[in-house]
């Protein structure tokens with residue numbers, strides 16, 4: 001397990017990835033921890049592997065520390081790394097608790113890739129913690145000038161560090177300019193006579209993803225039984241299935257709490273009945289499915305990787321019924337075919353255009369790791 005020399009902490013990525021691909025901390029974490037006032041009640045946002053939580057807790061456990069992260073895997077990483085380093089677990093907030101948080105004097109933010117998500121978070125801080133000092137940091141190559149200009153123009157007070165070890169930190173006070181009207185919260189599009197909405201940060205919130213469109217075009221007309229939308233985003237696949245085949249039992253799951261909350265919202269407004277789960281792939285269910293549908297991610301934050309997709313393929317193999325079928329859409333260049341052939345005896349490419357391939361898999365092999 002890698003040692004973070006600057007903080008003398010042993011941290012690991014969850015789920016594990018090879019060390020040459022990604023470490024569980026970066027120099028933006030170091031800038032934030034160097035700037036943090038360890039005596040203040042603090043809120044941490046977007047701590048992917050617990051580097052900020054552990055770094056702050058290692059300085060002394062007295063202050064009130066609360067954390068919100070969208071990702072199920074990030075929460076697991078924070079638990080794992082806190083426990084490995086013998087540190088107390090910070091208070092982990094749900095989205096609902098974040099939206100009513102109070103008493104925070106300092107906020108540490110790893111700047112997320114999705115700037116709508118950042119704007120949403122700054123709006124909550126502006127409303128709930130107007131007195132707080134907000135430190136944000138990220139790797140300089142991921143911080144476009146337009147973002148920095150926008151932060152500067154909306155905050156009462158703005159300061160920016162120079163680039164240190166390729167990272168930059170920004171400090172803001174007075175965030176009332178970031179308050180967003182309630183009618184900007186939900187955005188979406190219409191699909192199949194359904195209005196599908198999503199919160200900021202959810203994949204393809206305001207338009208149908210072209211890969212998803214291809215998968216929708218390849219859904220069989222006779223789909224029945226129990227269906228899983230694995231990595232559901234706003235739930236467009238799950239909702240379309242339930243809308244067209246009301247007799248199916250549908251489960252939608254995602255690593256993102258914002259995605260899960262968006263599907264719950266859509267289920268209510270569309271008056272459909274389906275189950276929603278916050279999980280790492282299928283980690284939180286024992287159910288078996290007649291159909292699993294998946295448009296897997298190939299990024300974790302800014303890092304391109306295939307590990308999450310491979311976890312989904314393995315989990316799908318474990319959760320198919322004997323005659324179950326697994327449909328996947330993916331960008332053509334991604335090397336999924338050999339992985340699928342290791343896991344399933346029957347793998348067919350049922351569509352391949354310039355951009356996307358659709359894979360149809362059956363008969364999971366017995367010895368699956």
Ligand SMILES: C[S@@+](CC[C@H](N)C(=O)[O-])C[C@H]1O[C@@H](n2cnc3c(N)ncnc32)[C@H](O)[C@@H]1O
Nearest residue numbers: 203212231232233254255256280281295296297
């Ligand atoms: C390419 S998007 C597809 C979303 C939706 N199915 C669609 O087609 O519009 C991939 C989804 O996988 C989710 N995801 C990423 N990592 C995950 C994991 N470990 N477990 C479950 N879902 C994950 C992302 O949050 C995202 O919503």
